[in-house]
Amino acid sequence: MADPRFDVVGIGNAIVDVIARSDQAFLDAEGLAKNAMILVDEARSAELYSRMGPGVEISGGSAGNTIAAMASLGSTVAYVGKVRDDQLGAVYRHDMTAQGARFVTPAATSGAPTARCMVLVTPDGHRTMCTYLGACVDLGPEDLDLEALRATKAVYMEGYLFDPPRAKAAFREAASVVHAAGGKVALTLSDSFCVNRYLDEFRDLVEHHVDILFANESEALALTGTADYQAAVAALVGKTELAAITRSEHGSVVLAGNEVVAVPAYPVAKVVDTTGAGDLYAAGFLHAWARGLSPADMARAGALAAAEIISHIGARPETPLADLFRQHLPHAV
Amino acid sequence: MADPRFDVVGIGNAIVDVIARSDQAFLDAEGLAKNAMILVDEARSAELYSRMGPGVEISGGSAGNTIAAMASLGSTVAYVGKVRDDQLGAVYRHDMTAQGARFVTPAATSGAPTARCMVLVTPDGHRTMCTYLGACVDLGPEDLDLEALRATKAVYMEGYLFDPPRAKAAFREAASVVHAAGGKVALTLSDSFCVNRYLDEFRDLVEHHVDILFANESEALALTGTADYQAAVAALVGKTELAAITRSEHGSVVLAGNEVVAVPAYPVAKVVDTTGAGDLYAAGFLHAWARGLSPADMARAGALAAAEIISHIGARPETPLADLFRQHLPHAV
Numbered sequence: 169m170a171d172p173r174f175d176v177v178g179i180g181n182a183i184v185d186v187i188a189r190s191d192q193a194f195l196d197a198e199g200l201a202k203n204a205m206i207l208v209d210e211a212r213s214a215e216l217y218s219r220m221g222p223g224v225e226i227s228g229g230s231a232g233n234t235i236a237a238m239a240s241l242g243s244t245v246a247y248v249g250k251v252r253d254d255q256l257g258a259v260y261r262h263d264m265t266a267q268g269a270r271f272v273t274p275a276a277t278s279g280a281p282t283a284r285c286m287v288l289v290t291p292d293g294h295r296t297m298c299t300y301l302g303a304c305v306d307l308g309p310e311d312l313d314l315e316a317l318r319a320t321k322a323v324y325m326e327g328y329l330f331d332p333p334r335a336k337a338a339f340r341e342a343a344s345v346v347h348a349a350g351g352k353v354a355l356t357l358s359d360s361f362c363v364n365r366y367l368d369e370f371r372d373l374v375e376h377h378v379d380i381l382f383a384n385e386s387e388a389l390a391l392t393g394t395a396d397y398q399a400a401v402a403a404l405v406g407k408t409e410l411a412a413i414t415r416s417e418h419g420s421v422v423l424a425g426n427e428v429v430a431v432p433a434y435p436v437a438k439v440v441d442t443t444g445a446g447d448l449y450a451a452g453f454l455h456a457w458a459r460g461l462s463p464a465d466m467a468r469a470g471a472l473a474a475a476e477i478i479s480h481i482g483a484r485p486e487t488p489l490a491d492l493f494r495q496h497l498p499h500a501v
Numbered sequence: 502m503a504d505p506r507f508d509v510v511g512i513g514n515a516i517v518d519v520i521a522r523s524d525q526a527f528l529d530a531e532g533l534a535k536n537a538m539i540l541v542d543e544a545r546s547a548e549l550y551s552r553m554g555p556g557v558e559i560s561g562g563s564a565g566n567t568i569a570a571m572a573s574l575g576s577t578v579a580y581v582g583k584v585r586d587d588q589l590g591a592v593y594r595h596d597m598t599a600q601g602a603r604f605v606t607p608a609a610t611s612g613a614p615t616a617r618c619m620v621l622v623t624p625d626g627h628r629t630m631c632t633y634l635g636a637c638v639d640l641g642p643e644d645l646d647l648e649a650l651r652a653t654k655a656v657y658m659e660g661y662l663f664d665p666p667r668a669k670a671a672f673r674e675a676a677s678v679v680h681a682a683g684g685k686v687a688l689t690l691s692d693s694f695c696v697n698r699y700l701d702e703f704r705d706l707v708e709h710h711v712d713i714l715f716a717n718e719s720e721a722l723a724l725t726g727t728a729d730y731q732a733a734v735a736a737l738v739g740k741t742e743l744a745a746i747t748r749s750e751h752g753s754v755v756l757a758g759n760e761v762v763a764v765p766a767y768p769v770a771k772v773v774d775t776t777g778a779g780d781l782y783a784a785g786f787l788h789a790w791a792r793g794l795s796p797a798d799m800a801r802a803g804a805l806a807a808a809e810i811i812s813h814i815g816a817r818p819e820t821p822l823a824d825l826f827r828q829h830l831p832h833a834v
Contacts, residue, residue, distance in 0.1 A: 186592075188599075189819070217595060218595070220599065221599050221600070222560070222569070222595070222596040222597075222599045222600050222817060223592070223595070223596060223599075224557060224558070224559050224815065224817075225557070225558035225559070225592060226557050226558070227555065236555070254587075254588055255587055255588040255589050255614070255615075256588050259519075259556070259558060262550060262551070262555070262556070263555040263556060264555075266521075266553065266554050266555045266556075267554070267555045281588070282588075481819070482557065484555060484557075486522070486814070
């Protein structure tokens with residue numbers, strides 16, 4: 169591609185977050201593993217909702233958060249995800265397009281409602297997510313935005329796409345279209361439970377189809393079948409063109425070919441809600457990557473974007489990220 | 502009443518807030534008067550929504566905010582308001598009941614969708630509101646929760662109820678039911694534009710039907726037709742059993758019979774979003790009133806609750822208010 173029109177096209181489960189403060193006793197009573205993403209059906213979703221506290225609704229979805237944040241940084245981005253033609257679907261579409269992202273996937277006109285994720289935030293700022301996939305189960309290869317995929321530097325896809333039945337076909341098709349057009353394929357492993365659900369498929373993807381990999385520590389351990397972080401890094405070196413392993417307050421490590429670059433976390437006054445930390449890291453990272461910056465700068469940009477998102481409730485930026493970057497990391501805007 | 506079961510029953514327009522950061526240029530371009538509540542029809546609502554930034558959805562409504570906050574303080578409360586049987590209506594009902602308030606008004610099964618208010622927050626923390634009343638236009642006397650109204654220390658109603666066509670009949674009926682049962686009638690004037698829309702009716706209400714009045718400075722000036730704050734206070738002394746005039750960072754003044762008590766505002770580190778400041782003041786005030794505290798304590802409790810709400814986005818408390826009060830105003834919990 170001479171001059172790709174898009175920096176990144178994201179594909180993911182289009183989900184509205186319903187965020188509520190919670191506590192360990194509630195997680196225990198409901199049998200929810202803290203920090204995990206748990207899939208729930210419609211009945212269980214309604215039951216949990218009836219028992220949880222008052223909420224705040226904010227558009228979410230892992231890749232959706234990344235794309236919205238990249239738009240807030242000034243990247244040219246598009247999003248592919250499936251909502252229903254209902255109120256929450258309209259909210260999701262508004263939030264994505266109002267942020268400046270192209271989002272032309274048609275809404276489903278029948279079937280399940282727009283997906284929702286009940287995000288339970290404990291006093292330590294950690295989040296436990298219960299996702300009802302709703303209309304996301306309808307996403308298929310026919311929904312791909314081929315025009316954008318053929319004109320992008322990279323496609324960014326979430327591992328969660330393997331949960332709905334037809335999205336993995338869309339995933340593979342998108343990777344193939346982007347590679348054929350000369351773009352790169354980026355994957356976030358999403359969640360260690362998710363990695364374990366699709367371990368063989370994810371290993372095959374990373375081995376043969378992924379150019380840029382995002383994982384947190386537990387996801388990296390799950391993927392590589394290693395028992396500690398150093399072993400996971402060793403197992404991943406050279407597997408992909410680029411890999412970023414995020415380690416919460418311990419910062420992140422970028423594997424660029426055989427180079428291993430460690431970058432510290434960006435300090436935050438108070439961790440309010442970790443929802444979206446990994447998504448925003450990927451946003452900063454890919455924004456810097458699309459601008460040709462160094463691996464260390466990609467990691468710094470990721471850390472700065474993540475620091476903004478964990479300082480408040482929700483996984484969409486409260487501050488225009490471009491302003492934040494102009495102040496703290498001006499060469500990465 | 503020997504022992505009223507409810508501290509307060511609130512009646513208001515049941516509205517989901519869609520909160521977005523904005524700036525003066527946007528308000529100017531859209532012809533919106535800063536700090537006002539502007540009524541919009543469905544078409545204008547859709548047009549504004551398509552042009553505003555990404556939002557956060559949080560249940561709102563003036564009296565709804567007050568009742569939710571009182572529940573968070575530990576008061577026994579009920580709410581009357583009209584939503585549609587749609588997704589945002591379900592969100593509204595969940596948020597009210599999950600907070601601990603009784604809310605049994607049936608949802609409309611046809612007609613306009615659940616009301617929404619686009620809340621545009623400028624960098625100074627001030628909010629400008631564009632309200633599409635939606636299903637609120639269906640609220641009528643048949644929706645009153647008579648069981649609760651006959652067993653409450655007070656009914657709290659918002660001046661905004663005069664905007665939808667049939668709610669003012671519900672307002673008058675509720676006042677009559679509560680007075681007959683020995684309870685008190687509280688009114689918030691809501692907004693100076695609203696006061697001017699219904700000036701004669703509001704003056705008649707205050708003169709003959711209201712026991713506890715809430716107004717901010719500009720609403721008090723509008724109601725009394727005075728040009729300055731001192732004159733407004735003088736005009737209101739003795740008009741109602743109790744009146745509270747809120748003055749933003751200058752604190753508030755309580756008129757209790759012929760007594761005039763001034764109480765300072767509670768200091769806040771940063772004003773993020775003033776949405777709901779008056780609603781939360783009323784919540785703290787009425788919570789203290791229902792516990793038989795002094796006028797100065799009512800004002801202190803109002804100031805503390807208001808300080809919590811202006812420190813973050815949205816008009817529903819992020820912190821359990823009972824915890825906050827135990828820390829800063831323990832005798833008012």
